[in-house]
Amino acid sequence: MEKDIFVEKQGERKGRLTLVLALATLISAFGSSFQYGYNVAVVNSPAPDMQNFYTSVYESRNATVTDNVLTLLWSLTVSMYPLGGFFGSLMVAPLVNNFGRKGTLLFNNIFSIVPSIMMGISEVVGSFEIIIVARFLVGICAGLSSNVVPMYLGELAPKNLRGAVGIVPQLFITVGILVAQVFGIRSILGNAEGWPIMLALTGIPAVLELLLLPFFPESPRYMLIQKGDEKYAKKALQRVRGWQDVDEELQEMRLEEQSERAEGQLSVFALFTLRSLRWQLVSIIIVNMGQQLSGVNAIYYYADSIFSSAGVKDNDVQYVTVGTGSVNVLMTLAAVFIVETSGRKLLLLIGFGICCAACVILTVALSLQDNLQWMPYVSIACIIIYVIGHAIGPSPIPTVVTNEIFRQSSRPAAFMVAGSVHWLSNFTVGLVFPFLEKGLGAYSFIIFAFICLATFIYIWVVIPETKNITFLEISKLFAVRNKMETVVEAEEHKMKEPEVREDRQDVITAF
Numbered sequence: 148m149e150k151d152i153f154v155e156k157q158g159e160r161k162g163r164l165t166l167v168l169a170l171a172t173l174i175s176a177f178g179s180s181f182q183y184g185y186n187v188a189v190v191n192s193p194a195p196d197m198q199n200f201y202t203s204v205y206e207s208r209n210a211t212v213t214d215n216v217l218t219l220l221w222s223l224t225v226s227m228y229p230l231g232g233f234f235g236s237l238m239v240a241p242l243v244n245n246f247g248r249k250g251t252l253l254f255n256n257i258f259s260i261v262p263s264i265m266m267g268i269s270e271v272v273g274s275f276e277i278i279i280v281a282r283f284l285v286g287i288c289a290g291l292s293s294n295v296v297p298m299y300l301g302e303l304a305p306k307n308l309r310g311a312v313g314i315v316p317q318l319f320i321t322v323g324i325l326v327a328q329v330f331g332i333r334s335i336l337g338n339a340e341g342w343p344i345m346l347a348l349t350g351i352p353a354v355l356e357l358l359l360l361p362f363f364p365e366s367p368r369y370m371l372i373q374k375g376d377e378k379y380a381k382k383a384l385q386r387v388r389g390w391q392d393v394d395e396e397l398q399e400m401r402l403e404e405q406s407e408r409a410e411g412q413l414s415v416f417a418l419f420t421l422r423s424l425r426w427q428l429v430s431i432i433i434v435n436m437g438q439q440l441s442g443v444n445a446i447y448y449y450a451d452s453i454f455s456s457a458g459v460k461d462n463d464v465q466y467v468t469v470g471t472g473s474v475n476v477l478m479t480l481a482a483v484f485i486v487e488t489s490g491r492k493l494l495l496l497i498g499f500g501i502c503c504a505a506c507v508i509l510t511v512a513l514s515l516q517d518n519l520q521w522m523p524y525v526s527i528a529c530i531i532i533y534v535i536g537h538a539i540g541p542s543p544i545p546t547v548v549t550n551e552i553f554r555q556s557s558r559p560a561a562f563m564v565a566g567s568v569h570w571l572s573n574f575t576v577g578l579v580f581p582f583l584e585k586g587l588g589a590y591s592f593i594i595f596a597f598i599c600l601a602t603f604i605y606i607w608v609v610i611p612e613t614k615n616i617t618f619l620e621i622s623k624l625f626a627v628r629n630k631m632e633t634v635v636e637a638e639e640h641k642m643k644e645p646e647v648r649e650d651r652q653d654v655i656t657a658f
Contacts, residue, residue: 161307168308170363182259183325193345226577235289236294236562238290239294253356255291262350298562317543318482331465392582423626441602443572453526453530507592
């Protein structure tokens with residue numbers, strides 16, 4: 148009976164997408180997440196022109212450029228970005244705990260504006276070293292933003308919109324990739340004259356975020372639970388929710404604060420030693436590794452050659468690539484609208500399942516491509532299907548899951564671990580795949596298919612559905628798997644007295 152009342156009360160007032168929440172989401176996602184995607188793809192199209200610049204600068208110093216030296220310099224230019232992303236991830240926990248979520252995003256703009264200026268003037272000053280250093284700095288920006296934006300928005304959003312709002316950063320990452328692909332068209336900026344401008348444009352979103360984000364509130368959960376500033380938290384909630392009565396949600400935050408008071412802010416070391424967080428930690432490691440090691444970068448690596456073999460003219464491949472990027476954006480946008488009805492787990496399972504099947508079929512298609520005239524078209528279909536599968540699940544959902552399965556005290560350290568795994572896996576693929584492709588050729592996709600399958604099985608068995616439930620309720624789901632039922636029950640018993648009096652408030656809690 149009491150549970151029925153709980154459900155009924157819960158349906159009385161759901162959180163809504165207010166103007167403040169919508170603008171905070173758009174500004175933080177465009178100012179930070181967009182840059183991540185933009186800088187992933189920005190060096191692809193102008194690569195030949197940039198390499199010519201590297202050669203001319205090197206030779207102007209009375210030295211001869213060998214193929215090995217040029218390959219090394221270009222590899223450094225590309226790999227410095229994920230390496231910077233890894234170091235940025237290591238900075239997440241100390242920065243968000245001291246500066247807050249919004250404060251960290253504002254501070255992070257330094258790592259975008261400074262390198263954008265450096266890359267913009269690199270041709271004028273005749274230095275490729277500036278580009279390499281700038282790529283590392285803008286990688287730090289991406290490493291921070293890829294973790295802090297989902298954390299910030301996940302703590303601002305009501306629980307019935309938490310998944311949809313949490314996918315918006317990934318949506319802007321795909322938009323950033325698409326914009327870089329469009330700008331990279333040779334008739335626009337992907338040429339010898341335009342590439343410095345193209346690299347420097349990454350600073351514009353950062354400047355806009357620096358000007359506009361200060362007008363929006365800091366995370367209310369951070370201010371109440373970590374800073375103890377209930378007055379600020381209440382005002383922030385009132386602005387974000389669009390109504391004055393936020394006592395119910397504040398009460399839920401107080402309950403979480405009480406249950407975590409003894410823990411304090413958990414370090415990464417503590418995260419690895421606590422039995423109560425064991426399966427949550429394993430889950431974010433597996434899902435983030437699966438996301439990056441599933442072959443998405445390899446698919447893009449093969450895309451141009453597959454399109455060419457299917458008869459697409461060399462000059463037209465760039466437009467087909469833009470079309471693939473458009474599919475990526477559209478499917479991620481679709482995920483925003485279906486995640487709250489379909490759930491996180493189902494989208495992950497469908498996504499990894501599609502990617503696994505696409506990798507297997509692509510292996511067969513690439514093997515038979517020279518023997519059957521129509522087989523390259525099957526390869527193109529596999530690429531598009533793979534992009535669709537990755538865009539609806541493996542790309543956007545891991546950050547949503549990371550945000551939801553950890554509570555306030557452990558969330559910064561969890562994002563630090565997840566981000567480090569994400570960027571290390573990204574770096575590893577970039578380092579290893581060229582050798583893998585040289586040794587195995589098309590059969591390298593069988594390895595990616597196996598990784599997708601293993602991740603699929605893990606998600607099916609271990610990860611629970613987390614849509615539309617509070618952080619405390621999610622903790623209870625994992626407590627059973629961690630064999631910590633008694634601890635959770637003790638916490639509930641400790642919190643039972645205020646819950647009896649404030650039952651309605653806990654019900655309408657929005658995250």
